[in-house]
Structures are given as structure tokens and as C-alpha cells.
Amino acid sequence: MSESFVVTVEPLGRQVVYRGDQTILDACLRAGVWLPHSCTHGTCATCKSEVLDGDVDHSDASSFALMDFERDEGKLLTCCATPRSDVTIEAEIDIDEDIEMAPVEDYLGTLVEKSEIAKDTLRLMVELVRDIAFNAGQYMKFTVPASQSGAAVDRTWSIGSPPADSRRLEFHVRMVPGGRGTAGWVFDGLAVGDTFSMSGPYGRFVLHTGEDNHTIMVAGGTGLAPIKAMLRHGLKHAAYGGEMSLYQGGRSREWLDDVDYFTALAREFEQFTYRPCLSEETAEEVAADGGDPTAYAYGMVTDVIAADHASLSGCKGYLCGPPLMVEAALKTLMSKRLFPRDIYREEFFNAG
Ligand code: FES
Numbered sequence: 001m002s003e004s005f006v007v008t009v010e011p012l013g014r015q016v017v018y019r020g021d022q023t024i025l026d027a028c029l030r031a032g033v034w035l036p037h038s039c040t041h042g043t044c045a046t047c048k049s050e051v052l053d054g055d056v057d058h059s060d061a062s063s064f065a066l067m068d069f070e071r072d073e074g075k076l077l078t079c080c081a082t083p084r085s086d087v088t089i090e091a092e093i094d095i096d097e098d099i100e101m102a103p104v105e106d107y108l109g110t111l112v113e114k115s116e117i118a119k120d121t122l123r124l125m126v127e128l129v130r131d132i133a134f135n136a137g138q139y140m141k142f143t144v145p146a147s148q149s150g151a152a153v154d155r156t157w158s159i160g161s162p163p164a165d166s167r168r169l170e171f172h173v174r175m176v177p178g179g180r181g182t183a184g185w186v187f188d189g190l191a192v193g194d195t196f197s198m199s200g201p202y203g204r205f206v207l208h209t210g211e212d213n214h215t216i217m218v219a220g221g222t223g224l225a226p227i228k229a230m231l232r233h234g235l236k237h238a239a240y241g242g243e244m245s246l247y248q249g250g251r252s253r254e255w256l257d258d259v260d261y262f263t264a265l266a267r268e269f270e271q272f273t274y275r276p277c278l279s280e281e282t283a284e285e286v287a288a289d290g291g292d293p294t295a296y297a298y299g300m301v302t303d304v305i306a307a308d309h310a311s312l313s314g315c316k317g318y319l320c321g322p323p324l325m326v327e328a329a330l331k332t333l334m335s336k337r338l339f340p341r342d343i344y345r346e347e348f349f350n351a352g
Helices: 023-031 066-074 181-184 221-237 259-270 283-288 301-308 324-336
Strands: 004-010 015-020 046-051 075-077 087-090 105-118 121-128 141-146 153-158 168-176 193-204 215-220 244-250 272-278 314-323 345-346
Touching: 004 023, 004 345, 066 075, 153 168, 153 221, 168 181, 168 221, 168 301, 215 221, 215 301, 215 324, 221 244, 221 259, 221 314, 244 259, 244 301, 259 272, 272 301, 301 324, 314 324, 324 345
Parallel strands: 004 087, 215 244, 215 314, 244 272, 314 345
Antiparallel strands: 004 015, 046 075, 046 087, 105 121, 105 193, 121 168, 141 153, 141 193
């Protein structure tokens, strides 16, 4: 039987009873106490906090995300650490008070649809046995079952459907060769009708709906999924007041998912502008095999944004995708006079 400890979270002054095999982060999120986090597996350092009192086991926190001298100074990664006694930690609470975050809970999901939507990319539609509350942009943690290639592992994928669809969730999964969760499960083994465990919602990359600024959204790869949830929620359910623009980057058309969906959305909502950008395919190549060259912009997504806008002052930015793309987009938006505090971003570290 595992021991039970009390975790006190400052500056909130909230207390959580910790029982057994979770991390401090999980125990807090499940008790409805919000702590900052992103990757949830010890690599991004978003959850780094300070131990004010008590002992913790750092478990498998990477020495890049939590360096030895930081451990000595009393820092911890809440997504890896477990308490060894009653502990008091101090976290940097970075979520707006006006955004309500649902507690993390366990769910059973059944795969009801699996389809290819871009090169090496699948859409999964998952039916839950009960409703889930989440914010547009959050993600779920899937339990990849144990198999011949190893013990059960966790993988996280963002929800691409809006919170109004509280039982049927959409996910986009990109293949990682040799990956236990992607190549070894989603792409090879997981079939329609299969049931599996998941938990969530996680993440702080969420749409801030009480605003009417022009929203510039930039997505690369499966970073499109949380952006899609935000757009669907903002346009169809939350009556978001401002303009919304989506810049979706890909090397060529085969790498861009849901182009038809967003093209139709742009026809339906005047306030929404869609710019699919091709970095390695030209207008001539698109025309040569019967495509509509006017449907795309050409060049890196950051160059297209820069050419479209003299200034982005007063806008909000939402960036999601590979770290290099997010970094480049951040620089572009800032060079167009958008403040860092007005740019929300999520970098995808694909664990495979
Ligand atoms: Fe803890 Fe990423 S290191 S959330």
C-alpha cells in the first residue's frame, strides 16, 4: 500500500493529498489545482518549480531540463517528481485567472474512425464513454498498451475538435519511424473498435475567447490540431469577436492536412482567412498536375506572414508546431510589433 503525503502548493495555499504512483503534477491537476506544464515527461522544463519544504524523488527528470545544480538549489520538475514526505512547493502560476481549467480525469475511449489526412499523418476519431470538459487547444495522454516491444508507455496528442463535442474527440498523429506510440501502435495495430485508456485534459495552450483582437494562428505538422480546435470553437461556438487568420505551413501539398476543410470554413465565415503555404512546391508544379495554383501561398510560412502584414500591432498570436517553426514564427510576429505576452505558443516534441 503506497504512502500518503500532503502537497502544499504556494502561492495558492492549496493542499492536495498525494496517494501513490502519480507525479506531483498529476496529483495536483487531478485535484483541480492548476500547475504549469507542457510535455508532461521531463523534457521541456515548463513545470520547473521550487521545493520550499520536504523531500522529493526526482525520478527520471532529464539533466537538460533540470540540471544538477538546480536540484541542489531545491528545484524540481513536478511532472517527474514524487513526494517522499509532506512537501511544500512554489510554482509560477501562469494561467489567466479568467480561464477555467477542468481537472484531469481518466477516460476510456474507443476508436471509431481512422483515416489518412496527409503524408504519414492519420486522423483518429475517438468516442468516450462519458463527457469530458476541456478548453480548445488542450491535449490528452494516451496509454499505449504493453506489447512485445515493451511495457506500456504514455503518448500525448492534441484534441482537434471543439469542447462542444464532449464525447467524440479528433486527433492528428504523425508517424515517427520506430516510435512505440506511432509506428508501433497507432499506425500498426490500433484498429477501429479498439478500446484504450486516456487521461486529460492537459495543457495551457488555449484560446482566450473574451477578446476581439485579430488572431494570427500559425501551424506546422500536427500542430494544426489544437489550432483547428481553437478555430472551430472560436468561429462556431464562442462567437469570437475578431478576425482570425490561419497560416498553415508544409513542404508540399501532400504534407498539408484538412486544406478542403479550412477552405470551406473561410467561405462560411467572413472573419476567417486561410493561407496554406508551400515551402518546396511552386505554383507551376501545382498547376502542372491539375491543382489550383491560386489556392496556395509560396515560401516559408514566416515569409508569407511578413509579406501579408506591414504591422501586427494589437493582434494576438497562436503558434503550434515543431520548435524551429515556432521559434521562427515568434521572431516574425515580434518583428511586426506584436508583444511576446500576446503570443501563445506550444512546441511539439514528438516522442514517437
Ligand atoms: Fe515537466 Fe515538460 S518538463 S511539463
